[in-house]
Amino acid sequence: MSEVAAAGAQVEEPARPVRIVLAKVGLDGHDRGVKVVARALRDAGFEIIYTGLRQTPQMVVEAALQEDAQVIGLSLHSGAHMTLFPAVVEELRRRRAEDIVVFGGGIVPEDDIVELKKQGVAEIFTPGAPLQSIIDWLRNRFPAR
Amino acid sequence: MPERNLLAEFKAGNIRGLARAISLVEQRDPSVRHLLEGLANGARRPRVLGFTGAPGTGKSTLVDALVSNLRESELRVAVLAVDPNSPYSGGAILGDRIRMQRHALDPGVYIRSMGARGHLGGLSVATREAVRLLGAFGFDEVILETVGVGQSELEVAAIADTTLVVLTPGLGDGVQMIKAGIMEIADVFVVNKADLPGAQKTMQEIRSMLSMGPKLSWRAPIVGASAIKGEGVDEVLAAVERHRAHLEASGEAAERAEARLKDEAADLVAEWARAQARRLLDQDEAVAGRLRRDRIPYAAAEEILTRAGGRLVPEAART
Ligand SMILES: Nc1nc2c(ncn2[C@@H]2O[C@H](COP(=O)(O)OP(=O)(O)OP(=O)(O)O)[C@@H](O)[C@H]2O)c(=O)[nH]1
Ligand SMILES: [Mg+2]
Numbered sequence: 001m002s003e004v005a006a007a008g009a010q011v012e013e014p015a016r017p018v019r020i021v022l023a024k025v026g027l028d029g030h031d032r033g034v035k036v037v038a039r040a041l042r043d044a045g046f047e048i049i050y051t052g053l054r055q056t057p058q059m060v061v062e063a064a065l066q067e068d069a070q071v072i073g074l075s076l077h078s079g080a081h082m083t084l085f086p087a088v089v090e091e092l093r094r095r096r097a098e099d100i101v102v103f104g105g106g107i108v109p110e111d112d113i114v115e116l117k118k119q120g121v122a123e124i125f126t127p128g129a130p131l132q133s134i135i136d137w138l139r140n141r142f143p144a145r
Numbered sequence: 146m147p148e149r150n151l152l153a154e155f156k157a158g159n160i161r162g163l164a165r166a167i168s169l170v171e172q173r174d175p176s177v178r179h180l181l182e183g184l185a186n187g188a189r190r191p192r193v194l195g196f197t198g199a200p201g202t203g204k205s206t207l208v209d210a211l212v213s214n215l216r217e218s219e220l221r222v223a224v225l226a227v228d229p230n231s232p233y234s235g236g237a238i239l240g241d242r243i244r245m246q247r248h249a250l251d252p253g254v255y256i257r258s259m260g261a262r263g264h265l266g267g268l269s270v271a272t273r274e275a276v277r278l279l280g281a282f283g284f285d286e287v288i289l290e291t292v293g294v295g296q297s298e299l300e301v302a303a304i305a306d307t308t309l310v311v312l313t314p315g316l317g318d319g320v321q322m323i324k325a326g327i328m329e330i331a332d333v334f335v336v337n338k339a340d341l342p343g344a345q346k347t348m349q350e351i352r353s354m355l356s357m358g359p360k361l362s363w364r365a366p367i368v369g370a371s372a373i374k375g376e377g378v379d380e381v382l383a384a385v386e387r388h389r390a391h392l393e394a395s396g397e398a399a400e401r402a403e404a405r406l407k408d409e410a411a412d413l414v415a416e417w418a419r420a421q422a423r424r425l426l427d428q429d430e431a432v433a434g435r436l437r438r439d440r441i442p443y444a445a446a447e448e449i450l451t452r453a454g455g456r457l458v459p460e461a462a463r464t
């Protein structure tokens with residue numbers, strides 16, 4: 001964050017809010033779940049940029065760069081998580097934007113979660129996870145706000 | 146991305162440099178001054194189109210269609226989509242990009258969603274500065290989208306060269322718009338969703354409303370469109386071009402440009418002065434004590450202005 005803000009020249013405006021690009025990757029076509037997550041995160045004070053269905057890893061990363069998002073949240077229910085989640089991480093690397101944090105949601109077996117984390121996905125939330133656990137995790141990750 | 150790289154990234158045409166600079170503008174970081182003054186193109190202004198209208202009238206869909214059209218002429222286009230934040234949590238769901246996905250990977254298109262975040266003095270200062278950054282970065286056209294439900298549409302109108310008010314058939318939009326004073330800001334009316342019944346009637350209603358108003362040098366045309374079918378989009382752009390030609394021919398373009406610059410300078414003074422006043426009020430015992438004793442603000446305000454002098458310029462913006 002800017003030293004300028006810390007110096008107190010700007011005392012009125014709040015610090016930079018956490019901006020999160022939420023996207024559905026893969027070909028499954030409903031977005032009820034991700035919209036519920038979007039609302040919960042908004043109510044927790046996050047700025048959510050929702051980009052819609054059937055996003056490719058390239059589209060997601062491009063959106064995150066254009067929007068200056070600190071976080072990408074991916075939702076996937078087609079079972080292609082082992083290819084699509086790492087593809088987003090890889091695309092971030094290619095664009096020299098590894099600092100952007102990636103988390104995912106979907107039906108992902110425990111073993112796959114371990115492997116995905118090794119590959120650079122920061123966290124995976126499975127369908128049983130309470131919304132509050134996502135909020136807590138994000139707040140923990142971005143304690144500034 | 147470290148701050149010191151910002152200028153280099155921006156100059157190199159890296160989209161991340163631009164995106165981060167716009168974030169600084171959103172945070173009202175005064176150091177943006179040095180970025181803009183340090184750029185050869187810092188004063189280059191793009192052409193600015195403003196879209197406003199009630200929620201769900203099809204603004205984003207229309208913007209998407211217009212972007213396609215402008216891209217055919219090889220113009221570089223940026224979209225700033227401004228939505229209100231929740232007054233309770235400060236959070237927001239910004240969903241305008243959904244309608245613009247076909248431009249997601251076009252390097253000639255930049256789309257940025259902005260939360261209004263309850264900025265003091267509204268959005269205008271931040272949006273204007275973002276427009277400046279986009280012009281300096283090389284965009285030819287900037288399209289602003291904002292929901293017309295409060296103040297923000299007036300601010301958009303103050304920034305845009307041409308303001309388009311988007312209505313839909315039926316729904317009594319027309320009546321609501323008059324109430325909200327939105328009719329006055331329209332340079333072009335678009336009746337979108339003309340594929341639905343009642344479009345002709347809505348256009349007729351707007352026409353008769355306008356005929357009751359004062360005679361102006363520019364009569365806002367009323368264009369029917371179906372953004373979803375891509376119909377009427379050429380006509381919308383043609384109306385914009387006619388309005389631009391009118392602004393140039395009448396000398397209004399130059400007048401507005403000057404008025405805008407004056408607004409910009411005055412708003413900056415107000416913003417800087419306010420920030421420093423807050424600082425004195427919070428940190429300077431003489432000023433704070435005076436306010437406590439007086440219990441009425443005038444003398445304290447005068448003292449701040451008298452004493453602050455050159456210190457009104459925030460440290461980060463000083464040269
Ligand atoms: N029938 C019809 N529907 C349209 C047309 N244009 C947009 N829509 C639909 O209207 C709905 C809203 O469209 P948007 O483009 O998101 O509208 P908006 O004005 O940007 O909405 P907000 O940003 O939420 O205020 C979507 O379901 C669109 O598909 C049109 O020309 N005809
Ligand atoms: Mg919209």
